Amino acid sequence: MPISSIVDMPETDKEDVKSQSSLGSWCHTKLSDWEDVRDTNYRKRWEQYERLMRGIWSSSDRSRTSERSRYISPALSQAIESVVAEVEEVVFSTGKFFDIDADVRDEDRESMTMLRDMLFNDMMQSDIHSSISEIILNGAVYGTGIGKIIVEVTKNKYLTTKPVNGLAEVVEVAATGEEEVVVRLVPVSPREFVIDSASRNISDALGMGHITIVPLHLVKQRISDGIYEDVDVSAYHGEETIESTVLETKGFSQNDCKIYEYHGLVPVGLLAKEVLGEDADELEEVNPEEDELTEAIITLTEDAQVLRAISNPNTLQDRNFIAFQFDTIASKFWGRGVAEKGYNSQMALDSEERGRIDAMALSVHPMMAIDANSMPRGSDTKVRAGRSILTNGNPKDILMPINFGTLGTDTFRQSGELERQLVKATGAFDDNAMSANNAKTGAMGIAVSGVIKRSRRTLKNFERSIISPMVHKFAWRYMQFAPEKYPQIEKPTFTVVTSQGIIAKEWETTQLANMLKTTSQDSPAYWMLLKGVYQNSSIRNREAYDKLIDQNLEKSMNPQPDPVQQAEMQARQAEIKISMARARAELLRIEMDAQKLEGETLKTETEAILNLAKAESEEAGKNMNEYQTILSGIQTRLDLDMKKSEAAKAKQQQAQAQQAPQGQPPVQES
Numbered sequence: 175m176p177i178s179s180i181v182d183m184p185e186t187d188k189e190d191v192k193s194q195s196s197l198g199s200w201c202h203t204k205l206s207d208w209e210d211v212r213d214t215n216y217r218k219r220w221e222q223y224e225r226l227m228r229g230i231w232s233s234s235d236r237s238r239t240s241e242r243s244r245y246i247s248p249a250l251s252q253a254i255e256s257v258v259a260e261v262e263e264v265v266f267s268t269g270k271f272f273d274i275d276a277d278v279r280d281e282d283r284e285s286m287t288m289l290r291d292m293l294f295n296d297m298m299q300s301d302i303h304s305s306i307s308e309i310i311l312n313g314a315v316y317g318t319g320i321g322k323i324i325v326e327v328t329k330n331k332y333l334t335t336k337p338v339n340g341l342a343e344v345v346e347v348a349a350t351g352e353e354e355v356v357v358r359l360v361p362v363s364p365r366e367f368v369i370d371s372a373s374r375n376i377s378d379a380l381g382m383g384h385i386t387i388v389p390l391h392l393v394k395q396r397i398s399d400g401i402y403e404d405v406d407v408s409a410y411h412g413e414e415t416i417e418s419t420v421l422e423t424k425g426f427s428q429n430d431c432k433i434y435e436y437h438g439l440v441p442v443g444l445l446a447k448e449v450l451g452e453d454a455d456e457l458e459e460v461n462p463e464e465d466e467l468t469e470a471i472i473t474l475t476e477d478a479q480v481l482r483a484i485s486n487p488n489t490l491q492d493r494n495f496i497a498f499q500f501d502t503i504a505s506k507f508w509g510r511g512v513a514e515k516g517y518n519s520q521m522a523l524d525s526e527e528r529g530r531i532d533a534m535a536l537s538v539h540p541m542m543a544i545d546a547n548s549m550p551r552g553s554d555t556k557v558r559a560g561r562s563i564l565t566n567g568n569p570k571d572i573l574m575p576i577n578f579g580t581l582g583t584d585t586f587r588q589s590g591e592l593e594r595q596l597v598k599a600t601g602a603f604d605d606n607a608m609s610a611n612n613a614k615t616g617a618m619g620i621a622v623s624g625v626i627k628r629s630r631r632t633l634k635n636f637e638r639s640i641i642s643p644m645v646h647k648f649a650w651r652y653m654q655f656a657p658e659k660y661p662q663i664e665k666p667t668f669t670v671v672t673s674q675g676i677i678a679k680e681w682e683t684t685q686l687a688n689m690l691k692t693t694s695q696d697s698p699a700y701w702m703l704l705k706g707v708y709q710n711s712s713i714r715n716r717e718a719y720d721k722l723i724d725q726n727l728e729k730s731m732n733p734q735p736d737p738v739q740q741a742e743m744q745a746r747q748a749e750i751k752i753s754m755a756r757a758r759a760e761l762l763r764i765e766m767d768a769q770k771l772e773g774e775t776l777k778t779e780t781e782a783i784l785n786l787a788k789a790e791s792e793e794a795g796k797n798m799n800e801y802q803t804i805l806s807g808i809q810t811r812l813d814l815d816m817k818k819s820e821a822a823k824a825k826q827q828q829a830q831a832q833q834a835p836q837g838q839p840p841v842q843e844s
Contacts, residue, residue, distance in 0.1 A: 197444040201436040202478035205383040208368040223513035226250050243528035250520040253602035254314045254512045260629050272645045275667040285661045300358045308361035313500035317511035320362040320497045323647050328356050355656040381438020390431045402481040434474040441465035448483040498639030512600045519596035530585045541576040548572040637670045701727040
């Protein structure tokens with residue numbers, strides 16, 4: 175685990191090899207006391223949680239002395255992975271997990287936008303995703319996720335060509351680069367972190383420490399670079415305990431050393447003496463209990479020798495650590511994780527499964543009761559297929575198989591119930607743990623809503639305690655240590671941008687899909703619901719689909735009429751306009767006529783009577799013409815009928831004349 179690197183550190187005298195100083199003893203005592211308090215209260219439980227998560231068996235996890243099986247159920251590990259994946263999905267699914275605060279003034283928005291983009295790009299280059307993922311995992315296992323923000327000066331190396339001996343035609347490839355300030359987020363395991371035992375958060379603590387094992391060559395390199403004091407650094411061999419050997423190898427190599435790094439308040443006098451060195455003889459004796467305190471970073475060896483002592487180099491004097499509780503424990507710094515919530519259910523489940531496995535060994539594997547006095551001396555009594563057993567007498571009287579019966583089926587039901595209890599305790603959603611009846615009666619929706627609320631509660635803790643302070647600390651560090659690259663903003667403010675977890679997205683997508691079935695495709699609501707479905711999906715070309723949906727949504731909100739209908743509508747509108755124009759002209763004519771009639775009332779009445787009579791005569795003439803036309807038509811039809819009747823009569827007479835006998839006159843009709 176890397177240790178802090180601060181640029182532009184003050185130079186100190188590195189010639190003398192120092193022994194244990196008063197500042198080193200003061201810091202080392204504080205860190206050791208806090209480490210003892212942490213180990214007394216949490217170390218044993220943390221080691222159990224880590225073993226269960228990794229599936230490592232330990233004799234201390236036995237529920238009975240006769241237990242032989244070493245099986246560990248993956249239920250707790252699955253719950254941890256499920257919850258961690260849910261939180262990671264919420265944080266990283268939106269791409270940029272922070273944005274400019276909405277209250278930023280318009281004149282500062284351009285600078286803040288540039289700062290946001292540069293900050294996000296530099297975070298991606300420093301692999302911020304891996305660091306945040308490990309912090310979330312530590313929080314799920316140990317209950318508290320911790321990170322440390324460090325500032326380093328790195329050299330970006332890249333290949334370039336240069337001429338050989340001044341000949342432009344002959345070139346060689348060489349490595350070159352330039353120095354750059356890089357801010358990183360380093361995950362810190364709670365097993366390597368100590369804090370003031372009475373504190374509840376990072377800012378209120380007297381101090382905190384990062385106790386870690388680092389390669390010895392890195393410490394020596396820092397000593398040669400002038401970053402650390404030139405002191406003797408011994409190799410660390412580890413603690414030979416039963417529990418430590420379960421998770422770690424026995425001891426460490428000769429190339430490792432233990433480093434104590436103290437962050438927090440220290441007495442000003444002790445810090446001044448350490449920084450001044452030999453020049454501190456003129457200072458008065460310092461009483462650490464009464465002296466004024468100041469923020470500092472002190473790096474120590476295992477035997478309390480000071481490798482480096484500097485004042486807090488941050489302009490705002492803020493501390494480099496950030497931490498969050500996975501599940502809040504009131505008035506405590508250390509929180510509660512998924513492993514702690516599911517510990518009891520996991521132990522009960524392991525005991526149930528191991529008991530079944532041990533009982534299965536008795537019921538499955540064949541056993542034999544043998545009369546030892548009737549067996550040949552030195553004979554093999556192991557039972558295996560195809561083997562012949564020699565006995566001194568009747569085998570029926572000497573050998574007897576032993577059967578402990580068959581296993582009951584209750585253990586399966588009990589194991590399933592314990593798994594359900596573990597899911598209930600940890601808040602990890604598992605659809606297999608939900609029965610089909612619950613799904614039919616709607617209890618599935620209630621269970622999903624409960625999981626979503628619990629994960630959202632953890633997410634809010636993570637946003638407040640990790641994401642928001644991390645983004646602001648990154649911005650402050652870059653503006654302080656890389657002013658030529660980053661714009662100087664008096665008070666940069668960012669807001670956290672997160673999304674829904676995968677469970678919430680799936681549940682919401684199901685609801686949207688059900689609503690789509692009841693919505694017409696011509697309605698704008700259809701495309702809005704469809705856009706929600708695509709936004710909750712992880713499809714690759716989601717932006718292209720969103721653009722296409724927006725176009726269809728715009729069309730549905732502003733529909734274009736059919737060309738034929740549009741032409742008919744335009745024709746009707748033209749007719750209406752013409753009719754209105756005619757009506758207005760007629761109204762104008764009537765008004766003008768009315769004005770003329772005011773002085774010629776009598777004339778007008780007379781003309782009106784004449785016109786009326788004329789109209790009546792014309793109408794009568796018209797009716798007469800119609801009547802004459804009708805009478806002519808009737809006369810014509812009568813003439814035609816007459817002609818037809820005469821022709822028919824003549825034809826009939828001719829027919830009768832032909833049929834009458836000769837000599838008789840034809841019958842005359844009367």
